[in-house]
Amino acid sequence: MISFNNVTKIYPSNPPIVALDDISFEVKEKEFVSIVGRSGAGKTTLLKLLLAEEKPTRGRVFFDDIDVHKIKKSRLCQIRRRIGTVFQDYKLLPSKTIFENIAYVLEVTGATDQEIKQKVPEVLEIVGLAERINNFPIELSQGECQRAAIARALIHRPDIILADEPTGNLDPYHTSDIIRLLLKIHQLGTTIILATHNREIVNLIKKRVITLEEGRVIRDDEKGRFIL
Amino acid sequence: MFTLIKRIIKSGWQNFSRNLGLSLATIFIIVLTISLISALFILREISQFLTSALREKADISLYFKGESKEEEILEFKDEILKLPEVKNVEYISQEAALEKFIQRHKDNPLLMESLTEVGNPFLASLSIKAGEAIDYEKLVNFLENSPFQNLIEKIDYHQRKPIIERIFSMTSYINKIGIAASIILAILAILVSFNTIRLAIFSQREEIKIQRLVGASNWFIRGPFLIQGAISGFLATLITILIFFPLCYFFSPKIELLFTDLHLFNFLIQNLTVLLLIQFFAGIFLGIFSSLIAIRRYLDI
Secondary structure (H helix, E strand, O other): OEEEEEEEEEEOOOOOEEEEEEEEEEEOOOOEEEEEOOOOOOHHHHHHHHOOOOOOOEEEEEEOOEEOOOOOHHHHHHHHOOEEEEOOOOOOOOOOOHHHHHHHHHHHOOOOHHHHHHHHHHHHHHOOOHHHOOOOHHHOOHHHHHHHHHHHHHOOOOOEEEEEOOOOOOOHHHHHHHHHHHHHHHHOOOEEEEEEOOHHHHHHHOOEEEEEEOOEEEEEEOOOOOOO | OHHHHHHHHHHHHHHHHHOHHHHHHHHHHHHHHHHHHHHHHHHHHHHHHHHHHHHHOOOEEEEEOOOOOHHHHHHHHHHHHOOOOEEEEEEEOHHHHHHHHHHHHOOOHHHHHHHHHHOOOOOOEEEEEEOOHHHHHHHHHHHHOOOOHHHEEEEEOOOOHHHHHHHHHHHHHHHHHHHHHHHHHHHHHHHHHHHHHHHHHHOOHHHHHHHHHOOOOHHHHHHHHHHHHHHHHHHHHHHHHHHHHHHHHHHHHHHHHHOOOOOHHHHHHHOHHHHHHHHHHHHHHHHHHHHHHHHHHHHOO
C-alpha cells in the first residue's frame, strides 16, 4: 500500500539538516506499523512525506502505486481523503468549534448533514469530548486538543491512519483508551502507522516496529520491541 | 451541489463573523476605496461643469451694418445654426444692446449724458459659440464667404483668437489631468484594498494549509473566502451609501453658493442608478477578486 524508495530529505539550512537518509520500506494493507526513534530521528518528516506536506530531496514515495509527489493537486486531495492524520501539533482549525473541526472532514468527503449530525457526537463520545462539542480549540487543554485531533482522524473511516505522537499529552487512562481504539480500528481493516517515542505503547502493541536513528532505518522487526 | 454551496456560504459567513476585527478592517478599507471612486465620479462632474462654464466665455461677435433688416439677420442666424460646429447663437438687437449698456452703466452720469447726445451707437449683433477652438476658424471662413457677408460690419474674432485658443487649451489640459489623476488614485485605492485583504488571508494561511492536508479541494477552501470577500464588499457598499448621500445632501447647498448652477445633490439623484451600480460593483468586485488572487499562493500545498 505504501512504499518509500530510497528517500532522502535534507532541509536547507546552515549547516543542512539530513532528516531522512536513503530510507526504503513498504507497508502492506491492513498492517500496524510503529515508527520509533528519539526526538529528531525523522519520524514526523517521514509522515509529512507520505502526506505530501513536504517533498523528498531524493527518492519516491508511493501510495497505492501512485507517486504522491508527482500527481495533480486535485488527485492529491482525493488521496488525502483516504488518510486520517493525527498531527503532532494537532492542527485543529482555530475558528471552528470541535464539532465543526471534526465535521469538516466529513464535509470534505461529501457526507450528508444527517450523517454528520449522527457520527460526530458518536466519535466525540468515544474520545471523551462529548461535553466540549461547542468549544473552540483555544478553550481546550492540550490533551483535549489531542483527542479532538484523533477524533478527526477517525471520523471518515480512512484507509490509513497516520498518528504522530497521538498520546504525547494524554494521561495514562486516555492513553490506553486511544491505543485500544487504534487497535480496534486496525482489526476492522485500517492500516495504521504510529510514530512514537513511547516505549510502553510500542511494547504493548507487539506489532511491526521500524526504528529510525539519525534519519536511517536501523531496525525493522515484524514483532518488534522498542530498542534503541 | 446544493449542499456544497450551502456549506461554502455557511463557512464564509462563519469566517466573517468569527474574525470580526479583521472583517471590520477589511470593510473600512473598502469603504474608503468606494468613497474615493464615488468622489472622483462627482469631481469629474464638477470639473466638466467648470470647464464648460469657462468655455462658455469664449464666443465671437458678428456686428451688422446699421441699415440691415432684422428679418435678414434672423435668416442668417438660422443658416449659422445649421452648421455642425455651432453650439449656440444669440441675437442681440440694437435696442437690446443699448438696454444692456444702460443697465451696466446706469450709475455713470457722464456716460448716460453722452448717450442722450449721441443716440444709440450700438449695432445689432449675433453672439456665436462653437464646440472647439478650431471650429471658430472654420466659422469665420464661412462668415467671410457667406451670401450674407454684405450685411456684416465687423467680425470680432482675430483679436479674441489667442484668448479663445488659450481657454480651450487650458480646459482640455484640465480634463486630461483630471482623468489621469482619477485613474491613478483609483488604482492606488484598489491596490491598498487588495493588500489589506491579502494580509487578512495571510493571517489565515495556517488554516488554509490544514484544510488542504485533510483533503479539501481548492474550491472548497477558496469558496468561503470569496463569500467572506463578497460580504465585506456588500456591507462596505451599504455603509458608503449611508455616509456618502447624506454628506452630499449637506454640502450641496454650500457648493451652490460658490457655483450657482451646480446642483450636486440633484446630479447625484439623476445619476443614482449609475452611482449605485459603480459602488456595488466596486465593493463586491474588490472583495471577491482580491480574495481570489490573495488565496492562490496558499493553495499550493
